[in-house]
Amino acid sequence: MKIALAQLNPTIGDLKNNAEQILTTAHQVATQGVKLLLTPELSLCGYPPRDLLLNAHFITEMEQTLHQLATELPPDLHVLVGLATPNPNFTVMGGKPLFNSIALLTAGKVQNIFHKRLLPTYDVFDENRYFTPGNEANYFTIDDIKIGLTVCEDLWNDEEFWGKRSYLVNPIAELAAHNIDLSINLSASPYCMGKQQLRAAMLKHAAIKYDRAVLYVNQVGANDDLIFDGCSLGFDRSGELICRGASFDRDLIIVEFDEIKQDLKPGKIQPQPDCTDAEIWQALVLGVRDYISKCGFQKVILGLSGGIDSALVAAIAAAAIGADKVLGVLMPSTYSSSHSVTDAIAVAANLGINTETIPIGDLMQGFDGTLDSLFTGTEFGLAEENIQSRIRGTLLMSISNKFGHLLLSTGNKSEMAVGYCTLYGDMNGGLAVIADVPKMRVFSICKWLNREREIIPHNIIIKPPSAELKPGQVDQDSLPPYEILDAILNAIVCEHQSPAQIIGRGYDPQIVDKITKLVKRAEFKRRQAPPGLKITDRAFGTGWRMPIAAK
Template sequence: MKIAIAQLNPTIGDLPKNAQKILEAAQQAVVQGARLLLTPELSLCGYPPRDLLLNPSFVEAMGITLQQLARDLPPNLAVLVGTVEENFKAHSTGGKTLFNSIAWLEAGKVQQIFHKRLLPTYDVFDEHRYFEPGLQANYFTLDDIHIGVTVCEDLWNDEEFWGRRSYTANPIADLAILGVDFIVNLSASPYTVTKQRFRETMLSHSAVRFRQPIIYANQVGGNDDLIFDGRSFALNRQGEVICRGLDFETDLLVVEFDEEARDLQLGSVAPNYECEEEEIWQALVLGVRDYVCKCGFTKVILGLSGGVDSSLVAAIATAALGKENVLGVLMPSPHSSEHSITDALALVENLGIKTTTLPIGDLMQEYDKTLADLFAGTQFGLAEENIQSRIRGNLLMAISNKFGYLLLSTGNKSEMAVGYCTLYGDMNGGLAVIADVPKTRVYALCRWLNRDREIIPQNVLTKAPSAELKPGQVDQDSLPPYDILDDILQRLIQNHQSPAQIVAVGHDPVVVDRVIQMVARAEFKRRQAPPGLKITDRAFGTGWRMPIASNWLAVKNTYQARNIPTPSLARWDGRDAHPRIK
């Protein structure tokens, strides 16, 4: 039996277009001799549909589209399609009204429905909000071959691999007991750095433990802040990868099941990336392209400061959309250094993008005149510095509104973490491209980008980073050096380490305490930031749910003042860290 894997890029809610993509994949699968076609989790509506699922008309339309798709598919091909199914017992049992389901379509109709059993509720996932869990093992028989069916998280609960169970059931173990010939998994697993190696290691362990071939079909594409990397793959009973799909691209893979050997045969194996920077670059390019296109835009605009962040965002946008669709705006002030302008113009020349220059000196003077009486007797400070950033933000938004360009904001994760950014200024935008990329990683990406030829001007990579909001200003006037700051932030935000643990590796206790306070106090800014593309396990996006009006810092200081042992800040955000991200 030949099994095809359709690695699809759906648009959330576009049921006709998504159904058409499934149909086209089915037609290609038939040409390649496939008997069974797999599509990703919720492939009919796209993942994650979020509160669209609370709209009864959306659910009804999905059911109608599913029935029509069944009639349109090639008659001799079995297709597994991700969809939702109503839970008709919800009113009597008090359960959720929907299941996250897989429909087996064949011969013009829906043959069988399978329900996802394990529903994740951590990080960006909130499936208990919408779905009732399935209670029984899912399998069907096709041409005398018994095929186990799982949905994404169903594979992420092998207690032998994790050292514990996060859910009562282990769907893989249940299917192995039933004696299925192989297991398929329809997935929508968001990208994070090095996730693919982890997936393959985890599922390889399960394949060996249960002597089960596993076929994993994953979604690809960008949906809001989430990026899906595809990289569908299959493992034989020995846990060896025998096929792998393309990275960050749609693909159709075909793998063959040998009935005598009861195993999958070697197929096409796409290579993994050689370095993390290349992987992150491809993820960000896809994320920008899909966000812009799926939101109905064709062109983008961004401010060019001559700094490393805006340079990287401009390069990503150019790769994603083409140089003709990117406008860079230079907005020098009296405080801007000469190299800021020359470096920005050198970048424009290297990328070939369009540019315009709007000096803001006169606008700054007008603000000073308007505020002169009110600000009389006060010292120049943050309010005046931030006016410059807000003038620039207003100019960029004016151009965006006038010409229908999407504004890209250029702040990095380090700045977003500690609030080193200006509301209604440099935070303006429809998409924060590198909001989950720490400053040190920004430099690493730029150096990787320059591996063959100079794209990011060398001076951008060697000069001290500065917002240039006053004469002689550099970032390190206000922040620890970025290598120190990023290590503290990594340990605090992603690794959930306590202050004591961070200090134990050699960081200054005063610096650690100050960084923690900055992170907490900047929450109100992050809440008003544009969506940022997620590339790490802990991003400031839909999975980050922190209070703004919180008094935890004052409580912590009270503990310390009274010499009472402070509760461990390993869970400083108020929640246990989940051991893994789907």
């Protein structure tokens, strides 16, 4: 029996076009003798639909779209489609009004509905807000082949693999007890660094432990801050990789299940990114491209300072939508060094993007004069420094408003963590491209990007980072060296370690105390920041829920 894994890129809420993607793929595979088509979790509405699920009319339209899709599919093809379905007993039995479901479509009808068993409520996930968990093992039969079905999180609760259990039930173990011949998992699993390797190890473990071949299909594309990497997988009963879909791109994988051997035959194995920097680069390019297209923008602008962060964001934008659709704006002040301008022009030339130069010296003098009577007798400080950033932010937003371009914010994760950024200034924008990329990783990606030819000018990489808001300023005037800062931030943000634990690892107590306070103090800034693309397992986005007014 031939089975197709469709790595689809749905748009949240776009029921018509998402159904069209499924329909087009179905007709494509039907001509190749495929019997079963797998699509990702919530493939009809896209993942995560969030509070769209609270709109009753949206659920009704989803059901209508599903039934219409069933009538248009090739009659001999079995298709699994993800959607949200009503829970008719929720007012009587408790729970939530919906199920996270998979519909089995064939012969023009909805033949069966299966429900997700395990509902994650950590990090970016909040499925208990909307869904009631299913309580039955999900399986069906095609041509005497008994197929066990799980949905995303259902696969992530093997005590032997994880060393713990997060839920009372293990759907994979239950399916094995029902004597299934093949295990399939339909997912919408967001990307973070290292997750592709983790998923592969988990799937291999499941195949070997239960002596069942496993097929896993994942959503691809980006929705707001979340990036989905695809990389669908198949393992035979012995745990050997037999197929792999493309990373960060749509793909269609067709494999064959041998009914006699009760196993999968070898299929196509797509290459993966060859290093972490390549993986992150592909993720960010996809994240920018989809955010721009799904939000209806055509072009982007950004402030091009001559620094490494804006250079990397410009390179990502050019790769995502084309250099001709990217505008870099240079806004030098009296404190800008000559190399800031020349470096910015050089990176623009390397990328082939357009630039505009708007000096802000006169505007700074205007602000100084206006505030002079109020500020008389005070020392030059953050207020005056931040005026420069806010002038630049206002100019960029004006251009964005005038021409309808998306403004990309260029701050990195290290800066966002400690508040080394200006509200209503350099934080302005509709998308924060590298807000989850630590500063040291920014340097690493830029060096990787230059592996074949110079894209990021060498001087940008080697010069000391500086906001250039006062004479001779460098970041290390206010912050420890970035290799130390990033290590401490990782311990605080990702590892949830206390100051005492971090100091116990050998870090200077005064530095640890300072950084800890800065992270807490900057919470109000992060709450007002544009959405940032998530590439680590702990980002300042959907999954970050820290209080502002707290001690």
